[in-house]
Amino acid sequence: MKYKFQLPDFRDSNFEIETSIWTGKSKLFKDDVQIEQSKEKGRPFLIPNGTNDLVKAFPKPSFPDFIPTLEINGVKNLIADKLKWYQYVLGGLPILLIFVGGLVGGVLGALAAITNFNIFRQEGTEASKYLKVIGISIMTFILYFVLVTLITELIN
Incomplete structure (x- = not known):
């Protein structure tokens, strides 16, 4: 997944992270040029600041998202806006399949939830985002029940 963003310390630069x-x-890319990642603990990205110095940007996990934050000089910089609580709830509904469907349901549900969270961050109208997320959630439940039916038929 790719996300475009800007950092306060680099106002004239455009960044993109691919995770x-x-x-x-x-x-990490700065103005379409890939940034070197250090081998030291925390594996920071070494961002040139224009004065022959390198700024260390540490990628940090951001639960429940799969999009990291970048910590620069102790300040966490968001790469993408946090979702609202109700977007997490609606987007995460397919994960409920884990309680009904075990491993198969959990895998399908997790993939659908990740897809839903990414849809909420895409460009477009709010209505189209919610319609897509609801559609993916419904289709995930249908796909699960179709797969279970097919597996049951194959076993019997």
């Missing part, structure tokens, strides 16, 4: 929910690794 992987599978590996947890991130790549």
Whole structure:
């Protein structure tokens, strides 16, 4: 997933971070140039500040999101706006499949929830975002019951 943002310490620069929910690794770009990541503890990104100095930006996890924050000089900088509590509730409804469907339900529910959270952060009208999230949630439950029916039929 890619997110564009700006940092207060670098007002004239545009940043983009690319994160992987599978590996947890991130790549940071400043004005379309990839930023080097240090090997030291915390693996900070080394952002050049224009005066031949490097600013250390530490990627920090941000639960329940999969989008990290960047900590610079002790200040956490949000990459994407936090969702509202009701967006987490609505977007996370498919996770309830874990209680009904165990591993299969949990995997489908988690993938749908991650997709829903990303939809809430996309460009577009609020109405279209909510319609997409509701549609994905409904389709996830339908897909789960279709898969269970097919697996049951195959076993019997």
